Amino acid sequence: MQQVTIDDVRAAADRIRGSVLRTPLIPAPWADGEGDQRLWIKPESLQSIGAFKVRGAFNAIASLDDATRARGVVAFSSGNHAQAVAYAASRYGITAHIVMPVETPEIKVAATRTWGAEVVLCAAGQREAVAAQVVADTGGVLIPPFDHPDVIAGQGTIGLEIVEDTPDVDTVMVPVSGGGLASGIGTALKALRPEVRVIGVEPELAADTAEGLRVGHPVDWSIEDRNRTIADGLRSQPSELTFAHLRRVLDELITVSENDIRAAVRELAMRAHLIAEPSGAVALAAYRVAARPGKTVVILSGGNVEPALLSEILAG
Amino acid sequence: MQQVTIDDVRAAADRIRGSVLRTPLIPAPWADGEGDQRLWIKPESLQSIGAFKVRGAFNAIASLDDATRARGVVAFSSGNHAQAVAYAASRYGITAHIVMPVETPEIKVAATRTWGAEVVLCAAGQREAVAAQVVADTGGVLIPPFDHPDVIAGQGTIGLEIVEDTPDVDTVMVPVSGGGLASGIGTALKALRPEVRVIGVEPELAADTAEGLRVGHPVDWSIEDRNRTIADGLRSQPSELTFAHLRRVLDELITVSENDIRAAVRELAMRAHLIAEPSGAVALAAYRVAARPGKTVVILSGGNVEPALLSEILAG
Known part of the structure; x- marks a missing residue:
């Protein structure tokens, strides 16, 4: 199976430039007490639609020829x-x-x-x-949410930006659901900085990929099981294409509890002043339970949360 | 009275570079329906302390000589x-x-x-x-919150960044309290782009500067009056120094209601995924009641809001 390459990711970056927000890295100096700063947040929640997904969708549509796209x-x-x-x-x-x-x-x-x-x-x-x-x-042309090389390459542009902004990054933590985001970011990072540790993150209650990577092939968790997590954006499972990428690019996969996720949503709101949906907060949750030495970037993948749920989480 | 100049602001930018976040402009394409995009948000809430104030404080401290600073x-x-x-x-x-x-x-x-x-x-x-x-x-050396040229110059670095990012900006809307923020930003904008419309924004319930600019001299509102607004960061009054700057750099001053402010906090949270304190949301509130033609940047000045108050506002 052909996998996405760094050239695909670079081409995606050229296509989406000017149409998708080039997100900054936000330093999180509060996160590590008085020591050296070690944590940065990549806030994809600031995209116009509130999530990273616009990168892959835009690249997929931009890659169509004009006549096809017009349909x-x-x-x-x-x-x-x-x-x-x-x-x-x-x-x-x-x-x-x-x-x-x-x-x-x-x-x-x-x-x-x-x-x-x-x-x-x-x-x-x-x-x-x-x-x-x-x-x-x-x-019309079907644009899949993750199971497509152009979508994966679009999400991978986040990896390019991380290397541009923190060339000496040691660890990047990324939410995993269908796997497009982690596949793309991991592809970019492993090509440009093979020594960077790429860590996927799943909720314990939807940890099909963690299990799949352990046993070496995708495993199926029932949708009833996956629906238990509050992280409603992390209930999908990898395709054959994304699973192959994840096996190649992830150094490990960490799972986080529902309480870890809620605490991370609160921390992002109160310290970073960024609204995260629960799915968007799992990478910070993973940093809190399993920080690695050196400089870490956590991906805040999206911020589309209902006001009532956000208020409930903020109330602790 | 000597006022802050563009050279002071440029020197401040050199001093704070690398220590204060260079905030991006966040496009707000949802804000104007299907027409051309006209609104950008400058999210000072993403500073490490959650507010623009770090710019002025850092510049003031950086400007001290080493022996003085050491005290x-x-x-x-x-x-x-x-x-x-x-x-x-x-x-x-x-x-x-x-x-x-x-x-x-x-x-x-x-x-x-x-x-x-x-x-x-x-x-x-x-x-x-x-x-x-x-x-x-x-x-030790007293660092005042707004009544100091180095503090004003530090806040002015926001104006430099706006011009760098949107050279064709038409209007900038800025919260006004003690006036350091608007004095600094206005100084930078009027020097670099005299045609840009600089609009100050106050709560109706703490509109001492609006009245002062009408009558041509500062007027005193009682602290009891000013304390009525939910925007607790906008209850100060200008000093002689900042009032003189405001008279020079503001093209107009708009006042907004408490309901306008609450609606703007909600809009920032739900559409921009940015947490604003009420004081930080008044510029968007002003855009909503009195948008001007062309391209507008609103300053989101800070995001330090109690979780309970945020939840109350989100509930509408």
């Missing part, structure tokens, strides 16, 4: 990928059909429509079938 | 200036005594101590007298 794009997602595809499509002035389950919170449906997308509501479990029908009806 | 620094503040001076002092490895009223919330006292400062608690209304005593006892 529009299609995606199925109840989460950040929905907004990412909708936003990227709006930047190109093309139609986006986004298939969302009827139980999707109204706030997420509304946010997706903000970018001019056509939302197609469907019954639970019917997303892929309905999306396939929309593709057949419209001739 | 330590003193400040009185129950707010962001306390943390700013404590943090900047810690970077220089010198002692900071911070005088705070006994009624200061414990969370702010603790945050100030995080940076290694000695906190001196005092009775309400005794801050300046106690600080003067500490100066007499320790030989």
Whole structure:
């Protein structure tokens, strides 16, 4: 199986430049008491749609030839990928059909429509079938959330930026769900700085990839099991493509508890003044339970959290 | 009276480089519907202490000669200036005594101590007298929160960064309290881009500067009146020095209601994923009630808000 290369990631960086926020690294000097500063946060929550997903979606759409792109794009997602595809499509002035389950919170449906997308509501479990029908009806191109080289390469641009900003980074901690983010970032880091330790992070309650890497092949956890975690963006499982990348680029995978995740959301809000969704806070949670020597960058992957849930978490 | 110049601001930028975060401009594409993007946010909440104040404090301390600086620094503040001076002092490895009223919330006292400062608690209304005593006892240098050219010049570095990042900016909106922030930013902007419209923003309930600029001299509002606003960082009044700057650099001053401020805190949290204290959100509030044509930058001046208050505001 052909994997994404550093050249693919560099090409993605050229495509998305000016359309996707070049996020800064935020120093976290409070994190280590009076010693040398060791922690930086990469706040992908500051992207226009509040999550890193816009990088991969934009690169995938930008990579289409003009005639194909003009037919529009299609995606199925109840989460950040929905907004990412909708936003990227709006930047190109093309139609986006986004298939969302009827139980999707109204706030997420509304946010997706903000970018001019056509939302197609469907019954639970019917997303892929309905999306396939929309593709057949419209001739649009399906943009998958992680199982595609262009999507992985787009997410990998985060890795390029980390090396530009902290050439002497020792460790990078990245949330793992479908694995596109960690595959892309790991590809960039291992090509440019092979000595950098790339650590994936999963909730204990959705640790299928941790188990899969231990046994050497993907393992299936039931969706009922994965749905237990508060980190609703980390309930997907890797594809064959992303699992192959993760085996190659991850040095280890750390799991964190639900309480670790909530504490990290609180710390990000109160010390970094950054709003993280629970899925976006797992890398800081991992740093708190298993910091490594040297300089560490944690990826804050997204900030789309319901106000009521955020308030509940802040109340401790 | 001698006012701060663009050369002072440039010298401040050289002094603080590498010690204070070079904040990015965050595009706010959601803010104007489907038209061209017109709004950017300058998130000073991402500074290590959660507010712009570190720029002025750092520049003031950096400007001292070595022998003077070695005697330590003193400040009185129950707010962001306390943390700013404590943090900047810690970077220089010198002692900071911070005088705070006994009624200061414990969370702010603790945050100030995080940076290694000695906190001196005092009775309400005794801050300046106690600080003067500490100066007499320790030989330390008093770092005022806004009434000092080095502090104003430090805050002005924000104006330099705005011009670097958006040379074609049309309007900049800035919170006004003691006036150091608006004086500094306005000085930089008017020197580099005289055509940029610089708009100060105050809460209606603490609009002493709006009234002062109308009548041509500072007017005194009682502290009881000023304390009515939720924007607890905007309850100070300009000094002679800052008022003179404000008269020169502000094109107008807009006042916003308490409801406007709360709505802006919510919008920043839910759309920009940035935590703003009420004082930090007034510029976005002003944009919402009185947007100007062209490209606008709003200053998000700080993010230090109690979790309970943030939750209350998020609940609407």
